[in-house]
Amino acid sequence: MSTASAPGKIILFGEHAVVYGRPALAVPVTQVHTDVEITEGQGTGIRIDAPNIFLQTQLSALSSTNPLRSVIEKTLQTFSISASPALTIRILSTIPVASGLGSGAAVSVAIIRALAAHFGQAIDDERVNQLAYDVEKIHHGTPSGIDNTVITFAQPVYFVKEQPIETLQVLRPFTIVIADTGILAPTRESVGDVRKLWASNPKRWELVFDKIGEIARAARQAIQNGEWQAMGALMDTNQALLQEMTVSSPELDKLVVVAKTSGAEGAKLSGGGRGGNMIALVRPENAEKVAFALLDSGARQTIVTVVQ
Numbered sequence: 299m300s301t302a303s304a305p306g307k308i309i310l311f312g313e314h315a316v317v318y319g320r321p322a323l324a325v326p327v328t329q330v331h332t333d334v335e336i337t338e339g340q341g342t343g344i345r346i347d348a349p350n351i352f353l354q355t356q357l358s359a360l361s362s363t364n365p366l367r368s369v370i371e372k373t374l375q376t377f378s379i380s381a382s383p384a385l386t387i388r389i390l391s392t393i394p395v396a397s398g399l400g401s402g403a404a405v406s407v408a409i410i411r412a413l414a415a416h417f418g419q420a421i422d423d424e425r426v427n428q429l430a431y432d433v434e435k436i437h438h439g440t441p442s443g444i445d446n447t448v449i450t451f452a453q454p455v456y457f458v459k460e461q462p463i464e465t466l467q468v469l470r471p472f473t474i475v476i477a478d479t480g481i482l483a484p485t486r487e488s489v490g491d492v493r494k495l496w497a498s499n500p501k502r503w504e505l506v507f508d509k510i511g512e513i514a515r516a517a518r519q520a521i522q523n524g525e526w527q528a529m530g531a532l533m534d535t536n537q538a539l540l541q542e543m544t545v546s547s548p549e550l551d552k553l554v555v556v557a558k559t560s561g562a563e564g565a566k567l568s569g570g571g572r573g574g575n576m577i578a579l580v581r582p583e584n585a586e587k588v589a590f591a592l593l594d595s596g597a598r599q600t601i602v603t604v605v606q
């Protein structure tokens with residue numbers, strides 16, 4: 299059996315503006331992950347077994363634009379494997395879907411690496427990242443590439459679209475509480491709506507994106523200087539700009555307020571918005587209190603993660 303695993307991720311700063319060339323910061327979340335196991339199958343063809351999404355099917359029965367089919371076919375092409383091998387690919391994931399934790403990219407990265415292990419192929423991180431990015435385009439339309447990058451490299455990243463990856467040196471670890479609104483929100487839709495806003499008044503929205511870019515740069519400095527508390531106010535300002543962009547929601551806003559009133563240093567939505575997850579920067583001793591308050595106010599799930 300060949301196996302591979304990929305973590306989830308959260309965006310700390312810069313979502314949406316990153317699609318327009320501004321920097322964003324994202325970190326892996328290892329508490330959630332996608333695990334892929336590949337075994338020799340019987341008969342012919344590739345069988346997919348993904349119990350979390352109640353999917354059990356032959357690969358050939360999926361539509362040609364299905365991201366699972368696409369990542370498997372693209373990877374086999376990369377390895378110059380033309381005949382359809384007899385395999386069972388089992389996908390197990392604890393990353394909630396459509397909630398800003400990078401489930402789609404994690405599935406792609408884990409499948410690519412499991413197939414590489416199965417066929418004894420060496421594949422470097424850049425190639426994994428590129429393949430996963432090609433598949434992200436099917437999920438999102440115009441993705442920046444931040445999800446596949448942070449998940450492939452599994453390190454905190456300072457990301458600028460189409461620029462070489464820059465990993466972040468975290469001088470002092472900091473603690474984030476992640477809370478899920480439980481509302482599924484496809485990123486493609488919020489990205490499309492921001493595109494419409496931008497098209498209606500590019501000058502105005504370019505200025506907003508500039509401000510978000512400045513926030514991401516300031517946050518990088520704070521992280522690299524070990525001044526993590528400085529990120530609290532930066533998160534609050536970033537959240538206000540995301541609200542202006544109409545990608546927050548009453549549920550996200552409520553959890554942001556609850557996080558702040560229960561002791562967080564700062565809080566904001568994370569990812570595409572409109573639902574999915576929010577994040578709160580906390581002193582380690584406050585993590586449990588903030589997480590409880592969020593659950594008490596309707597969060598479906600919370601994860602406490604230390605970024606280091």
Ligand code: PMV
Pocket residue numbers: 309312313314315316317397398399400438440441442443444445485489568569570571
């Ligand atoms: O919803 P997520 O976590 O996949 O993040 C999307 C981030 C956006 O900036 C909104 C889109 C993108 O492609 O970067």
